[in-house]
Amino acid sequence: MTESATPRTIQVDYLARVEGEGALFLEIRDQQVTDVKLKIFEPPRFFEAFLRGRDYREAPDITSRICGICPIAYQMGAIQAMEAILGLTVPEPLRLLRRLIYCGEWIESHVLHIYMLHAPDFLGFPDAIQLAKVAPEAVKRGLRLKKIGNTLMTVLGGREIHPINLKVGGFYRLPSRAELLALKPELEWALQAARETFEWVSGFDFPDFQRDYEYVALHHPQEYAIHEGHLHSSRGLAIAVSAFEDHFDEEHVPYSTALQGFRKGSTGPSAYFVGPLARFNLNFAQLSPSVQAAAESQGLHRGCHNPFQSILVRSLETWYAIEECLRLIAAYQPDSQTPAALSAPLRAGVGHGCTEAPRGICYHRYNIDESGQILEARIVPPTSQNQKIIEQDLWHFVPAHLDKSDEALQWACEQAIRNYDPCISCSTHFLQLQVDRG
Amino acid sequence: MRVVYAQPAYIQTLGQSTAIAEHVQVDFELRGCPINKAQLLELLNALLNGRRPNLSSHSLCFECKQAGRVCVMVAQGTACLGPITQAGCGAICPAYQRGCYGCFGPADSTGPNLAALGQALWAHGCTEAEIQRLYHSFNAGTPAFQNLTLEGKS
Numbered sequence: 001m002t003e004s005a006t007p008r009t010i011q012v013d014y015l016a017r018v019e020g021e022g023a024l025f026l027e028i029r030d031q032q033v034t035d036v037k038l039k040i041f042e043p044p045r046f047f048e049a050f051l052r053g054r055d056y057r058e059a060p061d062i063t064s065r066i067c068g069i070c071p072i073a074y075q076m077g078a079i080q081a082m083e084a085i086l087g088l089t090v091p092e093p094l095r096l097l098r099r100l101i102y103c104g105e106w107i108e109s110h111v112l113h114i115y116m117l118h119a120p121d122f123l124g125f126p127d128a129i130q131l132a133k134v135a136p137e138a139v140k141r142g143l144r145l146k147k148i149g150n151t152l153m154t155v156l157g158g159r160e161i162h163p164i165n166l167k168v169g170g171f172y173r174l175p176s177r178a179e180l181l182a183l184k185p186e187l188e189w190a191l192q193a194a195r196e197t198f199e200w201v202s203g204f205d206f207p208d209f210q211r212d213y214e215y216v217a218l219h220h221p222q223e224y225a226i227h228e229g230h231l232h233s234s235r236g237l238a239i240a241v242s243a244f245e246d247h248f249d250e251e252h253v254p255y256s257t258a259l260q261g262f263r264k265g266s267t268g269p270s271a272y273f274v275g276p277l278a279r280f281n282l283n284f285a286q287l288s289p290s291v292q293a294a295a296e297s298q299g300l301h302r303g304c305h306n307p308f309q310s311i312l313v314r315s316l317e318t319w320y321a322i323e324e325c326l327r328l329i330a331a332y333q334p335d336s337q338t339p340a341a342l343s344a345p346l347r348a349g350v351g352h353g354c355t356e357a358p359r360g361i362c363y364h365r366y367n368i369d370e371s372g373q374i375l376e377a378r379i380v381p382p383t384s385q386n387q388k389i390i391e392q393d394l395w396h397f398v399p400a401h402l403d404k405s406d407e408a409l410q411w412a413c414e415q416a417i418r419n420y421d422p423c424i425s426c427s428t429h430f431l432q433l434q435v436d437r438g
Numbered sequence: 439m440r441v442v443y444a445q446p447a448y449i450q451t452l453g454q455s456t457a458i459a460e461h462v463q464v465d466f467e468l469r470g471c472p473i474n475k476a477q478l479l480e481l482l483n484a485l486l487n488g489r490r491p492n493l494s495s496h497s498l499c500f501e502c503k504q505a506g507r508v509c510v511m512v513a514q515g516t517a518c519l520g521p522i523t524q525a526g527c528g529a530i531c532p533a534y535q536r537g538c539y540g541c542f543g544p545a546d547s548t549g550p551n552l553a554a555l556g557q558a559l560w561a562h563g564c565t566e567a568e569i570q571r572l573y574h575s576f577n578a579g580t581p582a583f584q585n586l587t588l589e590g591k592s
Binding site: 054055058061062065068158159161162164165167172173340 | 471472527530531534535536539541568575576
């Protein structure tokens, strides 16, 4: 253990159990945190360049490659933007099918993070494989629960990674009622497993840590927003998705090639929080009664402002997503009149899209010409928006834990980063941790 | 006419991204974006047992025929890269009523007959720009597509 008076540096060159690769650098001098840098190295805007010159219909197939965990978020943002340009509004059955496949993505992504990436932090294991040695039943439950999310994506999307069935205007092929009803028994098992998951993570110890965040999430008047809505913030912002760039921007910090999102304000730029906690705190009233009751049992109904408890909220959202799947499947009654997709005459224009990726809002803007060629594309993934908040969390969290050894401090810092389930591969690739105590 | 990526201004970016086989000896290539789970298991199994992996190198069309699916190109006139694309995904796209967009890359077996497919796509009403886009997506950097000339169509 390093002497407390000695300045020190802690560096994690390769942060494990996050999606993608990045680094963290902490500098501590005279018992004060003097520098925190979340470093991301790879160019995050590669895809926006790929998209230029492509046909607007190709966008979902290209953007899905941004992420193997949350391809639907990238496909649907692009699709929404193109539909906005064409003036298309998909009919209710197609809208609900989109919600259904998105629930599948939430389930597989959330469960992956809860069981494989985050739970080992709370239970003191380096990874889920070590965890499986002592808690095999829990890990098996997690794997089976994740699989139902994958299955939904496969049935509706053709395959679980980079699905092929979503298109501008709807789907290439609609599933039959029987195909969806076949998923019901496993979803009913999953509902019970989601309850057990929430009970399991409720037993974890959470560091006492709260901050006053500005939460930003989609809000929909009729439902817990997943795949469409307006943008709301906990400080009173309520705007259409198309106004995103009037209120939010990104900046290039010298130590990272990834852009960092910030909220524009009269008093200067400020950090904002996207993801499960933002959705939960802004849209709690729209969760189902059973999920609300479970939240209340842990005192979360008044709000959850401790990012370490995001694992609880992810469990509640998983539970809710499974309930939604059962509801949407029961309501799905396609008939011969239901078109798989709509089309509209091509026209030039600018369109916007935004959905709630598992990690938070994912914003898209496209400019296409009259031949349907993409002239310009902008994609703002959730992790780039949370980068500032992650750094600020560490500025506040580390001073209370300076008595820890480098090893224990590094563990706690990595856990604090994982609270956000950062999908660095979406914004770029790479995470290493370095703590400098001099 | 040399077929290039849809926007030459962005080729510089692609120019820095080259195939791994140009830099190191590649013993075996699993195709697909994403790769197929069953193919991965077969490859690992083969390596563990010291045998050659039993993975198809023929075109996607075989998978549609084996599954008894109606050809989306012949029956519906949907542009499909199945005839030139390596099998392995199970022909998912035609099963979902769309044409294959070639994410497993050009088929190894006979060398993809791009010119013949180009003629067929042309006959089905595809414009040259559409054919070029189809041929120049995820696998635009493979030799088969790089050296493509659409004879008589320029």
